[in-house]
Amino acid sequence: MFTGIVKGLAKVEQIEQVESLKRLTIALPSIAQGNIELGASIAINGCCLTVVEQIDDSRVCFDVIAESLSLTNLGQLEVGDSVNVERSFTVGAEIGGHIISGHIATTCEVLAIENQAQKVCWRLSLPEQVKEYVLPKGFIGLDGCSLTVGEVREDSFDIHLIPETLSRTVFGFKKVGDRINLEVDAQTQAIVDTVKRYMSNQKG
Known part of the structure; x- marks a missing residue:
């Protein structure tokens, strides 16, 4: 389990094809x-x-299997790329974000980047x-960062990034068209699925 508070940037040092998977060699920052x-x-x-x-x-x-490579942006990594890194949660540590499992549901595309005040x-x-x-004001995990959702539309949603987040994470390097790993909040998913089952049972 993780907290969604990225500790720093790591570097992809080597990528090897090993049968049906890829082996990633990652150079960790001192904090990790x-x-x-x-x-x-x-x-x-x-x-x-x-x-x-x-x-x-x-x-x-790390060995990354084909399914993970296809579901996430790890399959697009190249040697020299930076990646977000977080060590697993330890009991008693501060949770500054929200609980993240590290199980990516899908990726989303950066459609637009707009600079605003601060x-x-x-x-x-x-x-x-x-x-x-x-959901608006709900939690979401993007490339391992715990973030709050802004406006939600039929086919897109907004997030707002402060300078600290941009300087500490890969978000400072991202551009329109890039793919971002997306993990939904487990509590939100559990509540939505429970309500759906309840409503379905009521109709039955």
Whole structure:
């Protein structure tokens, strides 16, 4: 589990094709280093990945299966790219965002970027399969960042990014047309699905 508070940027150092999967070698920033064991969970662009090899104190390897590569933006990574990184949540740690599982539902596209006073507004595409879970003022996970949803339309939604978020995450490098990993808030999904089942039972 993760909190959606990205700790820093990591670098993609190497990408190897290993049969049907890709092995990513990631150089972690100092804030994300230390006490890493084989099998540990680390979120890369919001995707929960398992450490399969530790080369040294800063470099670790992850195996990413074909399904994850197709569902997320990890399949588009190239050597030298920056990625958001967060270590897994520990009991007693502060939760500054919301609980994130690291299980990406789909990706959305950056449709527009608008600079506003003290913030940047992004308009993102709203994939059909997650429409009912993306609500105004609700939580959402984008590339592993816990963010609050702004305006929601039929086929798009807005988020507002402050300078701190832009400087700490990959969002500072993103441009129109880029794909962003999207994870819906688990509590929102549970409530919406429960209400849907209740209404369906009432009609029956």
